[in-house]
Amino acid sequence: MSENQQAPNRRNFVTKAAAIVVGGLISVVAPVAGVLTFLDPLRRKSDTRGMVRIAPFSSLPENGEPRKFPVLDTLVDAWNKTENVPIGSVYVQRTGDDTVRVLNSVCPHLGCSVGYRAATQGYFCPCHKSAFAISGAIADPKSPSPRGMDELTAEVRNGEIWVKFQNFRKGSPDKIPV
Structure with a gap:
């Protein structure tokens, strides 16, 4: 019975690890994109009027x-x-x-x-x-x-x-x- 219990645990481990990695990427990428969008006007060069x-x-x-x-x-x-x-x-x-x-x-x-x-x-x-x-x-x-x-x-x-x-x-x- 111990062999049958190990197989589902391994599958669960891969699924849980993938969920943690994807969740971590989403939780980092979304706030970084939001902060970059919010600060975009500060990153632009000042407007120097031409002709x-x-x-x-x-x-x-x-x-x-x-x-x-x-x-x-x-x-x-x-x-x-x-x-x-x-x-x-x-x-x-x-x-x-x-x-x-x-x-x-x-x-x-x-x-x-x-x-x-x-x-x-x-x-x-x-x-x-x-x-x-x-x-x-x-x-x-x-x-x-x-x-x-x-x-x-x-x-x-x-x-x-x-x-x-x-x-x-x-x-x-x-x-x-x-």
């Missing part, structure tokens, strides 16, 4: 009058990725056959939205009456703005306007990125 497509070059008038365009970009926030999110706006002016001047549409004084006036061929901030030339320079010496409008790095690639969009500290005479 953003603005509009086709052909959408600019040939007479050099600036046009205002929204800046749309993809935002990544922890686990979420949202495309075509408005992050600002710019004025784009044709300055040559394939060159442009791009100005941030925010006033460097307090951050109000600047408008373009075709009649005076310049920009005007309605909040504190800052006036800017078409180049973005301060047009009125009594202007409360500490500096001219912020010019952004831009290039024309394959008939499209690309801009390195960024905002700068308001109220400072220096152009300090934020």
Whole structure:
């Protein structure tokens, strides 16, 4: 009878050992996968914004009058990725056959939205009456703005306007990125 009892015990041992190994793997793999998923945003590299497509070059008038365009970009926030999110706006002016001047549409004084006036061929901030030339320079010496409008790095690639969009500290005479 002892031989018959040993055979089932051996079978039970292999079954129990396999169950312990599989159970141990499951109890280790699942929490590790959960922790890695939870910590994933911390492992990613920080978002360094590059060039953003603005509009086709052909959408600019040939007479050099600036046009205002929204800046749309993809935002990544922890686990979420949202495309075509408005992050600002710019004025784009044709300055040559394939060159442009791009100005941030925010006033460097307090951050109000600047408008373009075709009649005076310049920009005007309605909040504190800052006036800017078409180049973005301060047009009125009594202007409360500490500096001219912020010019952004831009290039024309394959008939499209690309801009390195960024905002700068308001109220400072220096152009300090934020």
